[in-house]
Amino acid sequence: MILGKKVRLYPTKEQEQKLWQSVGTARFIYNWTLARQEENYKNGGK
Structure with a gap:
């Protein structure tokens, strides 16, 4: 049974600001x- 997944993001500075x-x-x-x-x-x- 899969309870959850971890995902690592590598956003650009602009994407990080939007997040x-x-x-x-x-x-x-x-x-x-x-x-x-x-x-x-x-x-x-x-």
Whole structure:
């Protein structure tokens, strides 16, 4: 059974910058969504 694979990337500087930008965007969206869910829960929502 294969549980996961590790892959090593060798991005150029430009690609690395884009990867980190994407990670930052995903983190922002995750935190924003989590805050909205917590706010909704505090206000009596599910």
